[in-house]
Amino acid sequence: MNADVGARRSRTTLPSLIGVGLLAATLTAPSCLPRVEQTEVPGLSAKVQVHTDAFGVPHIKALSLADAFRAQGYLHARDRFFQMDWNRRQAAGRLAELGGWLSHLASDGRIRLLGLRAAAQRSHDALEPAERELLDAYAAGVNAWLTTHPLPPEYAVLEVSVVEPWTGLDSLLLGKALVASLNGPRLWEIGETAAFQDYVDVLGEEAARLVYPNELGRFAPWVPRATVPDARGIPLASLRRLAPLARGPGSSLALAHRVRSRAAATGFLADALSRPEERWGSNAWGVASAHSATGGPLVAGDPHFGGSAPAVGYEVHLVARNDGRGRALNASGGSVPGIPGILLGGQTSRLAWAVTLFAPDISDVFRDRLVRDDPSCPARLCIDSAGELHPVEERSEAYRLNVAGDGIADNAIDATPIVRALAPQAVDVLRVPFRSFGPVVEVADRSVLAGGSATETTVLTLQWSGLHADRATRWALDILRARDVFEFERAVAWLTWAGIHHVVADVGGNLAYYAGGEIPLRADLEASAPLDGMPPWWIRDGSGAANWVPDPARSQGQALPFAVLPREEMPRIVNPPAGFVVNCNEDPLGFAVDNDLLNHRRPSKPEAIPYLGDLGTRGLRNGRVTQMLREKIDVGHELSLDDMKRIQADTRALHAEILVPHLLAAFESAQRPGAPQPLAGFAADPRIAEAIARLAAWDFSHPTGIPEGYDTSDVGGVRTPEVSEAEAEASVAATLYEVWVIKLVKQLSATIESLGLMPYVPLQLLVSLLPQEPFTGVGASGVDYFPEPAELAEAGDRRDAVFLGVLRDTLDALPGPAYAAAFAGSTDQDDYRWGKLHRIVLPHPLGGSSSIPPAGGFVDLAPTLPGLARDGTWDSVNVAAGPGLPDGANEWLSTGNLPLASFRHVHALLRAPRSGSRVRGYAALAGRASEDPGDPLYASQLPLWLTVDYHPVPMSHPQVRAAAKRVELFVPAP
16 A cells, blocks of 8 residues: 555544445434335244345344244345356256356356265255254245245346245255365366476476476465464474475376366366466454454454355344344354355354365375276276275266247257267266265276276276265354354364364454364375375375275264364464464465475374365465554554554555566666676666666555546545545556566466476466575576576576566557557556556346446446456455456456455454444445345445445444334244
């Protein structure tokens, strides 16, 4: 954040900071309630009151939790049924039956191959009766709306007139799908194995081991930060290390190449083969009472999902006199339409919590031996592993494609032949119960399946713990019921497979962090080393020695029938000595800091390796939040809610702070007496000199720099018509840097590919090479990553020439045709404002006028520049990623498939409040409750969200009544 923005923010009072001063005043003043609307809802045991405030947040007050969930289901359906049904069909692999697009068939095939609906059924079968009753109450509320109202207008567009009733199973299915989209089995083991073979083919095995992952495909974060060591105040450098384990190739390479080649040709499974960390997001942190200006701990969170209209989340307030266990419940936060309760973080009357994705490695791809018609096999097909034959289930899937636009309702055609051509394994599905019901994703010889002369073949089988029955329902319920951080931890213990970080604080002054999820133990890692040197992020040998360790007795009380990492060894800390705790998806224990994921030992079993997985390789958001907290705490500053909001609003890029000094040093080197050509030529270019001066004065923030843009310096969702000189200068520098760094990535990629190598995150290669003293540009493998310009003898000069040459290319491109829509051919660097490039569209599934813009009263930046200009960048705390490697005015447009902070919330927990609730919260949703573009409140929270402002969270009944703009009474149907 630049100095001018910080000054303007610091002079702003709390009511204007949240952007709703008038509403804040009404929360404590008497008001005239709107007329009460009465609605009959079948199945209610008593009346339920619903007060909806100006931000579209319903406040549900019921006698029982079942009635509260029934009302929540009714409201979710009323406001979001098309979204719910769309997501339900997508999770079941039946989206093409509704959407009618060929691209949906590929999605359907992936989901059917995985088997999410069967997994949800296993979870449903394992529910306790009280849990099933609550899910059924929610479903009944959905169906109460569905049976008494016409379908949303989207169904008429798609020519669909019939939908299935909602069930409790559907809610569990959405839960499975939600986490599968974030921490599902992406099959990246196949991609990594194939990539390693590419390196072996070019460099030989010994050099390939050094290239990957030491130079390309690194695991080490840019910034050495980790949740638990930082919270304990332990320097990461002091953590115990062991010698790196040897690595070696396996014998799965041909199958890996086949999968990758088919994915490239058909698109099927293509996305699943890349590393999962690239699109991760979410921030959560807490500050202890000792460093809080409120006298109690502070909590902030913002889960990241792709932008959409309507938003992924749905803010709701649930009050029940009886939570099912005889205690009152009062909870507010982010829910997910289709699922009862609150999942995205929030607060109760006694605590507040925020969540981010943990995403441990809970899946593997095994190379298995499949046999047919073996007399010892209990089925036609079996997997041979550990001396036993394990049956394989066979199932045929049929696919249908909706035909919209022919004037015929409910007209769908058989699309099975299309899917079979793309991926036969998604039509004739083989599933292996022994491997957690996982599917066979590749078959070396498919004639074995058809009854040919060969009776055995090699297959690749996916194992993923998410396909087992889980207890996420109990986790979600008990989080709402928890009265302190210790009860909250017991709730986290029910989390089976999602892998979630929790930052939580209570009114007793406690602050805690817990990682939840069951992490399966691999037999070879328990015995001290990966089998045949094949680490878990490559295809594994399925013959037995690398299998998951069976534990059918579930000796730790876990849900999985496999041994899992003991709960006492899961990342956790209570009342951190450092006075804060931060998690922004990074490795919580610091295992990846030295770039080796397998050189630690389990405390309770010293010969065993505690492998968590590749938990994110940048650490930039976590590093920036930690940096800002320490700046305050180290000088004795007590943090306020406003400080927490400023951190959430921060658009300073830590990656720029790391990389730009090297660009400045390159220019300084080019200016030195006797600098060789062509390096000296860059110093003589006045355009480059001007750009370098701008970058040297930059504070690394990313404001839009245009009055039409939405910035954190704006207040209350209202754009400031004037742009300060400081914001304009920062905006230009942001544009220069961002275009430069993308072009640098492309040039590095081209250099690496010219060596015959497949690049993996070349910026992380830079981070590992740039500290070399003296700089050689040569990795431990012997590969020279800066061979050009060849006429420069010194590696440092070649590096500097590359950096400055890319900057020259940037300055050539910005006035060129690719950027004409934004900058109209201007060579004046003052015109290169970040907001002209950095824009978002929040898409509706069907696109058109329901997307934002134009829905909700928003308009495109210009006819040739669609979208809303906003500040931020990739991996700033106020995250705003751009798509891929953009190189053109409209290639920077984000259309919803990249992470953004979908639900921001901050909380202060007060031990002795003067009045009102002991938990005070503020929140903003990237949209609003309704999915109806004609609703005047369709995007009522979006302006606040765009400027990183908030509305207050009413928790007491007087506050709720004062804020109400609509009052409803749901009554039992006679």
